Amino acid sequence: MTASIHQTEQLLFTVLLQLIVMIGAARLMHSLFRRMGQPGVVGEIVAGLLLGPSLFGHFFPGASLALFGAKPEPAITILSQIGLILLMFQIGSEFEYGRLRLPRLRQTTLFVAATSILAPFAVGFGIGRLSAATLAPGIDPLVYSLFCGVAVAITAVPILGRILKEYGLTQTDVGIIAISAAAVNDVVGWVLLACISAFATAQLSGQYLLTHLGGLLVFIFALRFLAAPLADRLVARFPVRDGHIPPNLLAILLAIMFALAICTYALGIFAIFGGFAAGLLFHRHRALVEAWHNQVGQFVLVFFLPIFFTFTGLRTNLLGLTSGPELFWLAAVCLAAIAAKVVPVYLAGRANGLPHRDSMMLGTLMNTRALMELIVLNIGYDLGFLPKSMFTILVVMAVVTTVMTGPILRALLASAPNPATRRAQA
Template structure:
């Protein structure tokens, strides 16, 4: 009887948390869209406001009653399952066809390289410079590497939404930006996987060899076993009238979670399995559209607020000291300058004019969701301390908030008509 009561109490607590998370996310989504910002930024801010930066600070007793002293295991697992589903959608949405365009290939590669190398280098410098004062007990190399990846990342999902809102998806600028960001993200995830493996492993030649062999086997399985299997599945259970057959949806979920187990066993995190599964389906546009409509929308409304609140409960803006504020300024300067300056000059070298280059630089500065995923991995592994985690979360929000206003300022100079932001 006691166990039944405990289970009911746990269910009550989780349901209450979900009501607060989803309700706050929707309200802030609408508020930010009304201000011309992507709604997802409002959801990120909602997660921050529910944490110790506002709600937990002014109403500590209520916050403790609702969320507990730390995120519950159930909420933590929900956030991770949501990330696997989200990473599947990101992988499925990738359009690698843009990368085969000879006309813009040079521009894409120049911008991708500039948007990765320079901010990664600045992140390394920032990590080594701040480690003695911010992370004295953490391995300086691993800490600096995480800082480098954090500054180098660009958020493809949010960038895609912004491009749709500003009607840039079919313009040369939009195609180059999303293609360069795709390369940026793939390289960033590979770097993150390698750094995470290095950070968590007992580094040895035998271990490294096993890891490389396991990754090679997984890649071969994806290309020669699972890709043909997916093609067969879609012939066996085709999408009809934009609806996914139940059997196809069930098998897709099993493939996704199975790959999550495989990448976890290799040591590169379960969320990479979701991304790899998405890549298997990205050529099948009818499936991708149906999945986005039937499953993706639910993922964004239900799971994403859970992840944002999970991040917000770990982020305490009020916990930054006056000394930390100086480092925060440096983080923002390195992050913004490290993206905008090299992308601007790479765009000019690729033949874009000053206004177009400024627009591309503004777009590539977008970080948001992908940044938060990277930061949570670093935090969970213990290689990003609380204060730096908070500063990098602030950077992710600020760099993304900048994009909309900059585009509204710059796009009219190219003759592009800017309409009111659509729903994100």
């Protein structure tokens, strides 16, 4: 009994020490990157990388092993996943369908969403096929290539939303199209990821498709016709007052998102997508969404996200990319991923009547990957279909494509005294 208590206390001590380091490093880098004109979350991602073998583990291997161990503690792993479920709820709740009420915006959004998925997926798949023999020997080249395709195709909704707010673009045509297309992009990306994972684990049979697609349809039907009215009644029964969520409603919200996470896990679409589905149920209740953001959302961003970023950083060794082929593929993946997003989206914008600069801004915004990319990469890595070298290359690509967004937007916005980005009008 005494030994068990001692082990529990030791584990608690280790996890608490890890949390102090992770949260402190994330806040420090957040502030630093904000001063550099970058989204703070990019600094938090970099903090996670620096705590891994790319810096801390390289120069202080003994201290790194003592602090983080040979691999992340199960408690840290679970905390990171819970944090992602809560974050996905926030992302889903902040998506406003009403922004797409204008037909011209709907049409452009669909064009942009399609091009931002199809072209990058094809390019990523091609990269996978060409690099499989060099970077992924022993892994099924088809599965590896499919994962590369999804990784290149994804766009990061939460980071994109922050960038739009920072540059005052949330109510412009470009901002509305970008955030809406990114939401479609992410949903399609998750579905593709689920299908590829099923295929990779030899489960993608006719019976599997029938069972899981049927289950998915039932799930969507239940959300729309059962859960959505229930959500409306819950908000009416426990109204938000003075910007605060009643404790009973908060408890019910947590239970709903965790229950839906269990459902989506059972459907093979990953547990974190359940949080997104729960967010969609409550997106119409703006007072609740705002209260969640102020009351819970900040805690999620400050406490949980650094855990996930460090979890990713401990798996990423930038110093491990030393061979000529690896460095070649690092440059090739970054260049190809940027071109595959920016060029097709720019052309889609122009084809739908957007000015040159608006189309360039749209392509730049859709090139933002960051957080969602890291989630996809960790899934592929955990399933064993992304080797460490390509995992690291794609992490670097996610950071590069996100860091470049701010400077390009500033240059485009400063290129003329009267920006062409128009405010959406009914």
